Amino acid sequence: MAECNTRQRLSEIGHDAVQYFMEKLLFNIYDRFDEQDLTDVTFKLSNPNAMVKAHRLILSAASPYFRDLFRDEKGICPVIEINNIDSDIFEQLIIFCYTGKTFITNDNVERVLKAALILQLEDTVADCGDFIIENISNYSIKRVYALEREIQCATLNQKLFEYETQNFMSVAESEEFLDFDANKLQKILECNSLNAPTERDVFEAVKRWYDYDALGRKQHLQDLISCLRLTQLDTTFLLTEIQTLPGCESIVVNALSWTNCPALRSNLTLKYTEKRGSQTTSNELLFALNIKERENKNIFQYDNDEGVWYKWFDVKITISDFGVIFMDTNFIFIGGSRCGKAINDVSRWNFKTKTFEQLPSMNQPRHSHSVLLLNETIYAIGGKDEHGV
Structure with missing residues (x-):
């Protein structure tokens, strides 16, 4: 064997050359598996009965589980029994060791995840976690929490935590939230x-x-x-x-x-x-309300990053010449005129639910007035009453 100091290191070889060779090598390796050529280990599975052949070197490179197994006395045997993983799932994960890809569905994701944890295939575990979170509407959050409690998987816990923080409002409305x-x-x-x-x-x-x-x-x-x-x-x-x-x-x-x-x-x-x-606090949001339209009041929001206005929503309202303020996450519509007559109505339009709620009325009907919010108190200034005064 040549001395170590005469061997060219991988880091000394051009990246493009290495990448081309690695890709070609991986395809050739998978061809050997696909043709069941030169395999040196066979796994015997019982649910259902199946024999899966593979290459020790590839499996040990893909997973610490296989590396430790082949170093153990049990791993010396040409036929190794696997009793805690279904044969179809096991074969999929063996294919993953050659290709880096796993076929995951709503029906098999739990079994794939549990098997990947046993075989210490971290990338598959992460893929399963991503699949569950991305398909949580089909998978159901209740089912996810049940699985989390059962397997105590750190990767799934982390991905679920990220989902909970990014979707806090919907999670907080679920029954499962009450059991946190x-x-x-x-x-x-x-x-x-x-x-x-x-x-x-x-x-x-x-x-x-x-x-x-x-x-x-x-x-x-x-x-x-x-x-x-x-x-x-x-x-x-x-x-x-x-x-x-x-x-x-x-x-x-x-x-x-x-x-x-x-x-x-x-x-x-x-x-x-x-x-x-x-x-973003309410006073850092910049909105514009188009009050000229007869019924549909267009709400525009300013995008600070893009520097542009865009239409955010249309509010249907049948009054005109009203006063309006923005408070917390609500538009407060104050007074105005309906069918040419001044009104004293006050209503709140909620940004989250996009619905109206009636508030206590003003003491007097006013239209064409100004309104402002100061120290959590709303003031209506000027304008005209039902007599035009």
Whole structure:
């Protein structure tokens, strides 16, 4: 054998030459498998009965499971029995060792994933996790959580966590969300990329989880509330919705002090003081409402990245000359005229549900007036009443 220092290293060979040779080599290797030529190991499977032949070197290169198996006394045998994997799934995973591809369907993904965990085929495990998440509407989130609990797969856990944070609102509305353990929920709440329209929405989800078993979950509530971005919530909401919860009084005091007394911040203990990376507060959104159309009011949103306006939605409304403000995730329509007559109606159009909700009316009918929001109070200025005054 030549001395090691005379052998050309792979890193010294041109990339293109190596890639071309590797591709040709892999095709030739698969041809040997496809023709069952020069195989040196046979696997005997019983469900159903099958004999699968392969090449030890290829399998040991593809999986630590096979590498350790062939180094063991059991692996010396020309025929090795496999009793914990179905023969059709095993054969698919052997093909993966040659091609890097696995045929995954809704019907077989659980069996493929479980077998890939046994055979330590990390790429197949990742492919199964991706397939489950991408097809979660067909696979059902309930089934995913059941599988997660059964196999305790770190890769699936991570992919499911990414799904939960990116689809938090739909996950929070599911029945399975109510059965989350406190540690799991806390990890989700701590995530800066948690995708929710506002921090109020995150709080409402936590409140729903807590109310499902208030007595049993009381001990976890303070830790969970501490994970909220409390500085993004207004004073009234903090005082009326959060301070009244068990153990949350001091947290709210710290949040209010942080917002209202910046000089005290160095002495305050607050887990999170910045908004989540995925959230945009209402005053950072830029919308335009076309009020000239008779019934369809076009809502346009400005894309900061692209520097362009695009039509976001059409709101059907039969009034004109109204005042409108943007508050939280709602348009508030105030007064206006209907059929030439001033009205005092006030209604809220919700961005998430795209539905109207009637609010308390103004004291007087007004149209062609101005409105503004100042310190959480709405003011209507000028305009005319039903007599044109």
